[in-house]
Amino acid sequence: MNSQDIGRMSVLSLAHVGDAVYELLVRTRLAEKGISTVVELHRATVALVKAPAQARAAAVMLPLLTEEEHAVYRRGRNSHVNSVPHGATKAEYHAATALEAVFGYLWLTGRHERTSELFEAIMEVEDAA
Numbered sequence: 001m002n003s004q005d006i007g008r009m010s011v012l013s014l015a016h017v018g019d020a021v022y023e024l025l026v027r028t029r030l031a032e033k034g035i036s037t038v039v040e041l042h043r044a045t046v047a048l049v050k051a052p053a054q055a056r057a058a059a060v061m062l063p064l065l066t067e068e069e070h071a072v073y074r075r076g077r078n079s080h081v082n083s084v085p086h087g088a089t090k091a092e093y094h095a096a097t098a099l100e101a102v103f104g105y106l107w108l109t110g111r112h113e114r115t116s117e118l119f120e121a122i123m124e125v126e127d128a129a
Contacts, residue, residue, distance in 0.1 A: 001108045009108075011075040015097045018104030023049050025119045048126065051088035054096035057122040061099060064121055069102055076101030 006014070026048045027041070035041050047053060058073075065073055076098035084093045106115045 003109065006105065006108050011072070011079045011101050012081075012097070014072065014104035014108070015076055015079070015100035016104065017107060018100035018102065019049075021103045021107045021115065022054070022100060022119070025115075029123060051085060051092045051096040054099050055088075055092035057126070058095040058099040060122050060125045061102070061118050064118060065102065069105070072105045073098045073102050 023045065026045055030041055030044050030048075035044060062070075062073065077094045079094070079097055079101075081093060081097065084090050088096070102118070103115060106112075106118075
């Protein structure tokens with residue numbers, strides 16, 4: 001997609017794509033770790049993709065963003081959401097939406113290497129915790 005097409009998309013559309021991208025990266029990383037049962041894979045995935053975990057990931061990612069990426073992040077954080085899932089605060093949900101918007105934006109613009117770079121920075125901190 002070109003930047004004009006992406007610019008016409010709502011930030012929640014970017015977050016929708018970014019949610020799938022982020023979850024795919026998480027699932028791939030966990031599978032590579034050799035987790036053997038589907039139940040363990042599912043639990044580990046949910047632990048990393050739920051809103052509070054994504055909010056922590058957003059805090060790691062935020063200082064690494066370019067101006068352009070930060071603008072997408074702000075749009076995602078400031079988006080209007082109708083409901084917040086149980087187990088997450090409104091602030092966590094907004095940060096999670098912002099993270100997903102950045103991942104969706106990068107993916108749709110074909111910046112897969114940058115997507116991986118940010119994801120690896122997040123996972124480095126996650127693995128150390």
